[in-house]
Amino acid sequence: MEMKRLRREPLLAIAIVAIIAITGFFVLWPILKVVSYSHMEDYLKLFTNSRWSRAALNSLFITAISTFSCTLVAFAFSYTITRLNVPFKGLFKFITILPIVSPPFIVALSYILLFGRQGMISKHVLHMNFDIYGWQGLWMVQTITFFPYAFAVIHGVMKSISSNLEYAAYNLGGTHWQVFKKVFFPLCRPGVAGGALIAAMNVLADFGNPIIIAGNFNVLPTEAYMQMTGLFDLRSATVLSTALLVPALGLFLWNRFWVGKRSYVTVTGKETSLEHYPLPRAVKWGLFSFCMFVTLFILAVYGVLFYGAFTTTWGYDWSFTLKNMHYVTDKGREIYNSLKFAIFSSVAAGLLSLPLAYIVQKKRVGINRMLDFLAILPGAIPGVFLGLGFALAFNKEPFLLTGTSLIMVLALMFWNLPTCYSASLAGLQQIGGALEEASQNLGAGSVTTFRKIVLPLLSGPFMTGIVTSFLRSITCLSVIIFIYSAKTSVGTISILSLVQDGAWGSASAFTVVLISIAFAALIVMKLLLRKDGKSIEL
Amino acid sequence: MFKKTSSRFVSVMTAVMLMAVMVVSGCGAKNDGPTNAASESPSQSAVETASPEPTPSASASPESNKLVVYAALNEDDIIQLSKKFKEDTGIEIEYLRLGNAGEASTRILAEKANPQADIFVGGSVEFYEPLGKEGILENYVSPNAKDLDAQFNDPNGFWQGWYMGVLGIVLNTERFEKELAPKGVKEPTTWDDLLDANYKDLFITSNPATAGGGYIFVADQLFRLGEDKGWDYLKKLNENVHHYTKAAGDGINLTATGEFVIGMSWAHDIVKSAKQGYPIKVIIPKQTAFEIGGVGIVKGGGNTENAKKFVDWLLTKPVGEMNTQMSNRYSVRKDVAPPEGMIKIEDVDLVAYDRTKAAEMKPATVEKFTQLPAK
Numbered sequence: 001m002e003m004k005r006l007r008r009e010p011l012l013a014i015a016i017v018a019i020i021a022i023t024g025f026f027v028l029w030p031i032l033k034v035v036s037y038s039h040m041e042d043y044l045k046l047f048t049n050s051r052w053s054r055a056a057l058n059s060l061f062i063t064a065i066s067t068f069s070c071t072l073v074a075f076a077f078s079y080t081i082t083r084l085n086v087p088f089k090g091l092f093k094f095i096t097i098l099p100i101v102s103p104p105f106i107v108a109l110s111y112i113l114l115f116g117r118q119g120m121i122s123k124h125v126l127h128m129n130f131d132i133y134g135w136q137g138l139w140m141v142q143t144i145t146f147f148p149y150a151f152a153v154i155h156g157v158m159k160s161i162s163s164n165l166e167y168a169a170y171n172l173g174g175t176h177w178q179v180f181k182k183v184f185f186p187l188c189r190p191g192v193a194g195g196a197l198i199a200a201m202n203v204l205a206d207f208g209n210p211i212i213i214a215g216n217f218n219v220l221p222t223e224a225y226m227q228m229t230g231l232f233d234l235r236s237a238t239v240l241s242t243a244l245l246v247p248a249l250g251l252f253l254w255n256r257f258w259v260g261k262r263s264y265v266t267v268t269g270k271e272t273s274l275e276h277y278p279l280p281r282a283v284k285w286g287l288f289s290f291c292m293f294v295t296l297f298i299l300a301v302y303g304v305l306f307y308g309a310f311t312t313t314w315g316y317d318w319s320f321t322l323k324n325m326h327y328v329t330d331k332g333r334e335i336y337n338s339l340k341f342a343i344f345s346s347v348a349a350g351l352l353s354l355p356l357a358y359i360v361q362k363k364r365v366g367i368n369r370m371l372d373f374l375a376i377l378p379g380a381i382p383g384v385f386l387g388l389g390f391a392l393a394f395n396k397e398p399f400l401l402t403g404t405s406l407i408m409v410l411a412l413m414f415w416n417l418p419t420c421y422s423a424s425l426a427g428l429q430q431i432g433g434a435l436e437e438a439s440q441n442l443g444a445g446s447v448t449t450f451r452k453i454v455l456p457l458l459s460g461p462f463m464t465g466i467v468t469s470f471l472r473s474i475t476c477l478s479v480i481i482f483i484y485s486a487k488t489s490v491g492t493i494s495i496l497s498l499v500q501d502g503a504w505g506s507a508s509a510f511t512v513v514l515i516s517i518a519f520a521a522l523i524v525m526k527l528l529l530r531k532d533g534k535s536i537e538l
Numbered sequence: 539m540f541k542k543t544s545s546r547f548v549s550v551m552t553a554v555m556l557m558a559v560m561v562v563s564g565c566g567a568k569n570d571g572p573t574n575a576a577s578e579s580p581s582q583s584a585v586e587t588a589s590p591e592p593t594p595s596a597s598a599s600p601e602s603n604k605l606v607v608y609a610a611l612n613e614d615d616i617i618q619l620s621k622k623f624k625e626d627t628g629i630e631i632e633y634l635r636l637g638n639a640g641e642a643s644t645r646i647l648a649e650k651a652n653p654q655a656d657i658f659v660g661g662s663v664e665f666y667e668p669l670g671k672e673g674i675l676e677n678y679v680s681p682n683a684k685d686l687d688a689q690f691n692d693p694n695g696f697w698q699g700w701y702m703g704v705l706g707i708v709l710n711t712e713r714f715e716k717e718l719a720p721k722g723v724k725e726p727t728t729w730d731d732l733l734d735a736n737y738k739d740l741f742i743t744s745n746p747a748t749a750g751g752g753y754i755f756v757a758d759q760l761f762r763l764g765e766d767k768g769w770d771y772l773k774k775l776n777e778n779v780h781h782y783t784k785a786a787g788d789g790i791n792l793t794a795t796g797e798f799v800i801g802m803s804w805a806h807d808i809v810k811s812a813k814q815g816y817p818i819k820v821i822i823p824k825q826t827a828f829e830i831g832g833v834g835i836v837k838g839g840g841n842t843e844n845a846k847k848f849v850d851w852l853l854t855k856p857v858g859e860m861n862t863q864m865s866n867r868y869s870v871r872k873d874v875a876p877p878e879g880m881i882k883i884e885d886v887d888l889v890a891y892d893r894t895k896a897a898e899m900k901p902a903t904v905e906k907f908t909q910l911p912a913k
Contacts, residue, residue: 051747051908118796133781212788215781226748226784234644313815315795388648395652403654482645485654486606486632493635497613500637502791502811 012363012446015355016371022352023374026414030389031245031381037238037392045236046243052223055240059220060247062135063204066142070199071192073143074150076290078158084279086288088295095295096148098302100471101518103492105208106511108141109504110304112213113315115140121300133215141209144298146202149419150195152468153426156461157191160430163277170277179277190429194422198379200251201418204244205382207478220244221382241385248381309512314504324509331494331510335517338474338491341405345412346420346469350462352413353420358450361428362436379418383478386415391482403485411483412473419472420465427461428454467525474518605844606632608646608836610639610660612810615865622860623851629844638785639665639750639832646836650674656839657848662750663697663832664897670696676835678846682853689893690830690870700852701831701861702868704822704886705755706805707732708790712817713799728824729759732800733774740799741778742789747904750829751786751804756903757896758827762889769906776910794818804829806866809879820879824887831867 046052077096081089099107115122115132122130132140161184169179185192207221214222224240227233308314312321328335353375360372378386390411394401401407431454439449455462477492484493491514498507605623609616613635620631636642639661646658646669658666658675669675670692677695690699707726714725723736732741744752760768780798783789789801790808794816808820833852835845851857858869866877876882 112792112797113795116795116797211784222784234647237644315791316816391645391648395649400652402649402652481641482648484634486634489634494613496637497635500785500787501612501614502787502794502807502814504791505814 009446012359016359016367019352019356019359019371020367020374023356023371023414023417026410027374027378027417030386030393031377033392034238034385034389035242038235038242042235042239043242046239051218052240052243055218055220055223056243058135058217059204059244062138062142062217062219063200063247065135066139066146066203067196067200069139069143070147070150070203071154071196073147073294074154074195074199075188075192076287077147077151077294078155080287080291081155082158084284084287086284088288088292092291092295095298096151097471097519097522098148098298098515099145100148100468101475101515101522102302102305102511103208103475103477103495103514105212105477105499106305106495106507107145107301108209108212109499109507110301110308111137111141111144113304113308114300120304133213135214135217138210138214138217141213142203142206144301145206145209146199149202149468150199152419152464153195153198153422154188154191156423156464157194157426157430158188160427160460161187166277176279176283191426194426197251197376198419198422201248201379204248204251205385205478207382207384221384224382225384238385238388241382241388244382244385305508306512308505309508311505314508324505325513327498327503327506328510328513331491334489334491334494335513337405337408337488338514339517339521341408341412341488341490342470342473344409345473346416346466348409348413349416349420349469350466353417353424353465354455354458354462355450356417357421357424357428358454361425362433362454363446375421376418378414378416383415383476384481387411387479387482402483403487405488407483408480408488408490411479412476415476415479416469416472419469420462423461423465423468424458427458431457463525463529467522470521471518474514474521602841602844603628603630604632605629605657605841605848606634606655606839607657607659607848608634608636608642608655610636610642610658610665612865615861616660618860618864619857622857623848626851627844627847629847643669646674647672653836653838653840655836656841656845657833658836659833659848659852660831662754662829663692663699664750664893666692666697666832666834667897669834670694674837676837676842676845678835678849680846680849680853682850686853686870687872697832697834698849698853699830699870700833700858701865702828702870702883703804703806703831704828704868704883704888705751705758705802705826706808707821707823708793708801708803708808708811709819709821710793710796710799710817711819713796718799726800726821726823729762729826730771731823732778732802733771735778737778737800739778739780741775741801742780742792742798743782743802744786744789745782745784746907748784749786751802752782753900753904754827754829754891754896755802756907757899758825758889758891760899760903761827761891761896762825772907773910790818805880806877809866809877812879822881822886825889826886827889827891828886830870830893 046056077092080086081092112119112132114120115130115137117123117129117131119130122128122132130137165183165187166179169183174182205221207219207225210217210219210222211225220240220243224237224244227237227240307318309324310320310322311317312319312323356371356375360368360375381389390407391402393399394407401410435453435457436449439453440446444452475492477496480490480493481496484490491510495507495510495514498504498510607616607620609619611619616633616635620633623629623631634655636645642658642661643665646653646655649655650672653674658669666675675696678698679691679695680698683691683698686699692698709725714723718736721736723734724731726732726734743755746753746756756772759771762768763771783792786803787807789798790803790811792798793801794811794814805820805822808818812818812820833849835842835849839845853871855871855873858871858874861867862869862874862877866880868874868876868880868883
């Protein structure tokens with residue numbers, strides 16, 4: 001039956017083959033290159049080397065707790081923004097963008113300045129002596145850094161859930177809790193699971209934050225990164241990176257299992273303009289306070305960063321200066337490169353993710369799971385690993401890409417694929433099959449149905465995916481650290497250089513400039529879309 | 539209705555694509571052509587206008603006028619070196635600044651099949667040894683090397699030493715005066731002084747498993763005190779260590795901003811932070827260890843003749859002086875004055891550091907170190 005269908009729609013078959021070929025070439029091959037770099041006895045060291053097994057356990061632990069907190073915060077923010085009538089919603093939304101547009105390790109620096117042993121808040125306001133160097137500090141920083149990724153997905157889904165069903169449930173006499181548990185939450189599940197997965201994969205692969213704040217708490221990515229950079233041990237590095245794929249795979253399966261095979265259709269083509277059902281005051285203001293607290297916390301972190309950009313000696317002499325900004329003016333090429341690679345890679349990832357998500361969700365062609373796996377896989381591998389894979393896979397004729405802009409764009413594109421794909425998929429899961437069936441009954445083929453019915457309904461999540469990818473790319477460090485060249489260096493590389501050179505003031509200044517550029521780009525996109533009566537959900 | 543939304547959506551997408559194309563083409567994105575390099579980057583064009591005359595010597599030779607350098611140096615250092623090299627030889631340096639020697643050497647290894655760099659410069663010579671053994675480095679002995687002490691020249695000719703760095707103690711003077719001096723604690727002058735229980739949880743150093751400087755420090759103690767006493771020392775010091783950072787330089791800023799009172803790192807990096815205005819000072823303790831900073835030529839890089847010129851140039855006295863001024867590192871040349879704010883290298887009490895033995899015992903030492911009570 002499947003084959004018959006493919007024969008009837010050759011375009012669909014061609015699309016599937018092309019997608020598998022492209023994704024396989026740029027995702028599987030680099031991975032295989034890295035995995036096959038080491039031998040069996042290297043892998044056995046994972047169990048015999050206590051330092052490595054501890055790092056593996058630490059990774060699992062921090063991923064579990066950070067993912068939980070990221071998802072929780074993201075859920076609270078999404079729920080407050082979409083379902084409650086409270087002030088400062090705009091601010092709450094704004095706050096979810098900040099961590100995405102800044103390189104993560106910068107957040108850790110601010111956090112030390114605020115909550116460290118000499119911290120502005122911990123010592124001078126609270127008169128307490130926290131020890132933030134360890135899993136606790138890492139947990140906090142990762143929650144701040146990565147909840148926005150979960151938020152983007154959860155919010156996208158929650159927003160598209162019509163309140164008709166909730167009203168129906170209330171009318172049938174359901175309590176708030178019953179409606180939440182039995183009606184609302186099940187509808188959110190794909191979003192929550194997708195959001196949690198994105199958050200988990202980011203946490204699992206994160207190395208910028210642990211290096212700065214985790215103290216003696218080693219995790220797999222820092223071990224892998226340090227094996228490469230400190231110990232000159234490519235084989236151990238590839239082993240440790242490969243070890244990360246196992247929990248990532250576990251996460252992936254858990255996600256599929258938990259979401260299950262239920263249907264979560266709410267977009268029916270019918271409009272709804274009902275006000276959201278009022279909630280008890282305690283719940284409403286409790287959630288509001290929680291969001292406000294997180295918001296203030298993040299504002300403090302970024303406030304310090306902005307302030308630090310204009311001070312004479314970071315963290316010590318707080319007098320105003322513009323000297324840090326001078327460095328930035330010499331770095332036009334890096335900023336230009338950042339923008340260029342981010343735009344190309346995110347648009348490309350978005351364009352690839354659309355047909356991919358569509359085929360996976362709507363076309364039962366027997367290889368859905370494999371396609372799905374291919375699409376989400378880049379998110380499961382640490383950026384450093386992916387970059388290294390690209391460096392190893394594309395440094396020989398006929399695939400000689402080392403040192404070019406193309407390799408940067410391709411690596412970022414496939415790194416962004418899961419973000420765009422998850423957004424598109426979450427959006428698709430909300431669209432009922434009836435609309436498409438109607439279209440096909442009227443004689444439209446897959447392609448026409450996709451273009452005329454699915455695409456317009458998807459534009460919100462699609463653009464969200466692209467913009468999130470764009471911002472991620474501008475601030476990405478891990479993926480490109482092994483493939484950038486003298487000509488293709490970018491802003492985050494400069495920032496890392498400055499942090500490593502101990503010039504934290506200049507690093508802050510550069511970050512401020514990068515954040516401003518990212519925001520400017522975001523505003524341009526919003527204005528472009530607003531003219532068309534749409535909005536980006538971020 | 540759907541048709542309308544669809545066309546809108548398509549128009550937005552077109553706008554996005556157009557924007558992307560505009561950004562790229564508008565600024566002259568043909569990244570691969572050297573002719574466009576000037577329009578691409580303000581900083582690069584500034585470099586070019588700094589020495590406008592096309593040097594006749596370079597244009598006369600059939601060799602290329604280019605040199606690709608992987609630099610495990612501070613960004614400012616490699617910028618200045620590039621400018622000066624162009625001034626002196628007319629050869630244009632295209633540099634890639636890497637965080638440390640490990641990163642640089644891993645990258646060179648990964649690019650083995652298709653070398654992108656001509657020169658690997660900066661970082662301890664230990665990182666050059668394995669590359670030499672892999673056959674990735676060119677064998678070259680500079681004529682200028684004869685002026686130097688034998689320890690700075692690789693007997694196999696794969697690397698060349700051109701600077702020296704020594705390990706030092708970084709002390710936050712503000713916190714020290716406020717918190718420790720009243721208790722009668724004296725400023726440390728030896729590594730042994732770090733065992734003072736008053737430094738408990740106030741001391742920060744780097745992990746020998748991951749940081750080159752961290753390992754040299756551990757080896758320093760083993761050479762200084764002998765195997766058994768050395769380990770006793772490390773165990774006792776472990777009591778005072780708050781945590782081990784991944785890179786040698788990480789502890790400096792944490793001490794500078796007052797998170798910790800005292801730390802161990804490279805003296806030249808400490809001086810650099812102190813010059814930014816932080817309340818820290820560098821102490822070079824007795825029996826300290828040192829690193830030799832290297833330079834090597836990558837085989838098959840494509841500009842090998844220029845690379846040789848670079849190595850010769852790096853060993854000259856003016857360049858040695860320039861490096862000393864900008865990076866606070868010692869030159870390997872005896873006729874170059876020590877960096878400002880540092881004592882003469884002859885006055886530094888150096889440990890008898892056996893580089894070969896240090897390299898041999900590294901795996902076992904690091905393994906044993908990780909068995910120290912968890913910190």
